[in-house]
Amino acid sequence: MSLTVVSAPGKVLLTGGYLILDREYKGLVIGTSSRFYTIIQPGDNLSKIIIHAPQFNDPNWEYKITIKDGLCELSTFEKDRCNTFIETVLKHSLSIISNRISSQKFDELVLEGLNIYVIGSNDFYSQREQLKNSNLPLNTTSLRNLTPFCKVHTTLKQVHKTGLGSSAAMTTSLVAALFVYFKCVDNVNDDIKERTLIHNVSQFCHCLAQGKVGSGFDVSAAVWGSHVYKRFSPTILEPVIKSENNIDLTVLNKIIDPDYKWDNQIKSFTLPPEFKMILAEVDSGSNTPSMVGKVLAWRKANPEQANILWNTIASNCAIVINNLIELTNEYEKDKTEYIEAIRTCSCVNGSMWSNLLDQERSGKRIFELLYSIFTEYQKVRQSLRDMSNMSDAPIEPPMQTRLLDACTEVPGVVMAGVPGAGGYDAIFCIGIGDKFVTQVENVWENWNEMSVGPLLTNESSEGFRKENLENVLGLKNCLEL
Numbered sequence: 001m002s003l004t005v006v007s008a009p010g011k012v013l014l015t016g017g018y019l020i021l022d023r024e025y026k027g028l029v030i031g032t033s034s035r036f037y038t039i040i041q042p043g044d045n046l047s048k049i050i051i052h053a054p055q056f057n058d059p060n061w062e063y064k065i066t067i068k069d070g071l072c073e074l075s076t077f078e079k080d081r082c083n084t085f086i087e088t089v090l091k092h093s094l095s096i097i098s099n100r101i102s103s104q105k106f107d108e109l110v111l112e113g114l115n116i117y118v119i120g121s122n123d124f125y126s127q128r129e130q131l132k133n134s135n136l137p138l139n140t141t142s143l144r145n146l147t148p149f150c151k152v153h154t155t156l157k158q159v160h161k162t163g164l165g166s167s168a169a170m171t172t173s174l175v176a177a178l179f180v181y182f183k184c185v186d187n188v189n190d191d192i193k194e195r196t197l198i199h200n201v202s203q204f205c206h207c208l209a210q211g212k213v214g215s216g217f218d219v220s221a222a223v224w225g226s227h228v229y230k231r232f233s234p235t236i237l238e239p240v241i242k243s244e245n246n247i248d249l250t251v252l253n254k255i256i257d258p259d260y261k262w263d264n265q266i267k268s269f270t271l272p273p274e275f276k277m278i279l280a281e282v283d284s285g286s287n288t289p290s291m292v293g294k295v296l297a298w299r300k301a302n303p304e305q306a307n308i309l310w311n312t313i314a315s316n317c318a319i320v321i322n323n324l325i326e327l328t329n330e331y332e333k334d335k336t337e338y339i340e341a342i343r344t345c346s347c348v349n350g351s352m353w354s355n356l357l358d359q360e361r362s363g364k365r366i367f368e369l370l371y372s373i374f375t376e377y378q379k380v381r382q383s384l385r386d387m388s389n390m391s392d393a394p395i396e397p398p399m400q401t402r403l404l405d406a407c408t409e410v411p412g413v414v415m416a417g418v419p420g421a422g423g424y425d426a427i428f429c430i431g432i433g434d435k436f437v438t439q440v441e442n443v444w445e446n447w448n449e450m451s452v453g454p455l456l457t458n459e460s461s462e463g464f465r466k467e468n469l470e471n472v473l474g475l476k477n478c479l480e481l
């Protein structure tokens with residue numbers, strides 16, 4: 001049977017939280033190896049769409065599709081149980097697709113019905129409960145022993161998410177899978193225009209479903225993978241977001257077109273060779289919208305002070321980003337020297353890397369770049385703590401500061417911080433060589449002040465992609481074929 005499978009990565013915003021809401025500033029977003037999968041196969045019911053989310057206790061949604069004046073309408077049999085993200089994507093993607101392919105082809109596929117699976121890698125959801133119920137310690141060995149895409153034994157509403165951006169990865173993989181299934185795109189992995197089309201539709205659906213136009217970095221990561229991000233002007237989507245219940249399809253079709261005047265900027269990025277990112281979730285959770293509200297209100301009330309702070313953070317972040325890029329260039333120039341320098345630094349605490357600069361040895365530029373990333377990122381953290389104190393939003397609260405400082409002490413660690421909006425959700429740690437990973441994980445496992453749960457994910461710079469079911473370990477077992 002023909003199956004369409006599309007995956008999209010999660011995200012970690014390393015630098016630029018809050019700043020990227022403003023087009024003046026850029027952020028560095030990293031794509032994760034944890035991916036969200038959408039699988040589509042023909043249904044066996046007249047115009048019925050069944051959505052399966054087999055990881056949850058409330059696993060199915062059913063819709064009936066009707067098309068009226070080029071607009072797709074969905075009716076559901078269970079009015080009290082809705083999934084806004086899925087419904088928004090289905091309704092609008094199908095309307096857009098019906099406008100771009102022949103009506104005969106569209107009607108044929110709709111009439112058959114669609115069977116759709118939406119499935120996220122284990123790291124999107126906290127696995128603490130599973131481990132606890134099986135009496136397993138909260139560490140990476142236990143996580144590796146879990147079945148891929150395992151059941152979370154709770155409902156979608158109650159599940160603890162880890163901050164990797166499940167809604168953006170799901171939205172993007174679902175949009176892309178629908179466009180592939182209806183053959184509205186034919187080379188979506190490689191064709192930039194087709195990828196841009198998927199970006200524009202996903203960005204629109206995600207904003208509409210979440211009820212606001214955010215910076216869109218999470219959808220951008222799901223589409224393009226790791227990159228330096230400058231947001232699009234919110235005015236682009238305003239005409240179709242404001243009139244939520246009465247969207248003009250002609251306007252929408254114009255806006256999502258790949259040639260429309262979107263002004264977002266993407267500069268692709270990968271961590272330099274020998275770098276590794278690890279992540280942990282922290283057992284508390286934060287309310288991002290309320291933190292964003294506080295920070296933006298403070299900035300509005302204190303524009304001069306805020307601008308100084310914003311510009312300081314931006315210039316420190318720019319040095320971090322440029323140095324990371326330059327390190328990759330250094331590797332290309334002389335791989336042996338690079339690897340040797342990294343090996344030296346990986347055994348030493350970052351604050352001591354400056355000592356290496358005084359010695360007569362090769363690899364000086366690499367030591368310089370590493371030390372500069374280490375110190376500039378410490379300055380970013382200080383500014384985020386200032387932002388926390390002044391706006392009263394716990395971006396890097398003292399509990400996280402203590403944990404991050406302990407991680408930063410580990411030899412080979414280049415930067416440890418709170419991703420995105422910060423708060424009590426998660427932390428990331430980027431280091432060089434292999435040894436720092438076990439040592440940082442030891443710090444986490446033995447941390448008493450709060451419970452720190454590692455994730456298995458690491459950096460993967462690739463955006464969404466069409467997949468072959470057989471190549472994704474464990475995915476086939478989730479389907480009722």
Ligand SMILES: Nc1ncnc2c1ncn2[C@@H]1O[C@H](COP(=O)(O)OP(=O)(O)OP(=O)(O)O)[C@@H](O)[C@H]1O
Nearest residue numbers: 053083084085118120161162163164165166167168
């Ligand atoms: N496996 C899934 N199946 C169906 N819907 C899902 C799934 N995972 C996420 N969703 C959708 O995404 C929504 C969660 O979006 P929300 O914006 O609250 O989280 P998020 O910010 O993406 O979270 P996080 O960054 O922690 O992953 C859910 O309400 C649901 O609509």
Ligand SMILES: C[C@@](O)(CCOP(=O)(O)O)CC(=O)O
Nearest residue numbers: 017018214215216420421422
């Ligand atoms: C605070 C903000 O800049 C980043 C939020 O990131 P996260 O969802 O906490 O990873 C908001 C946004 O960019 O939409």
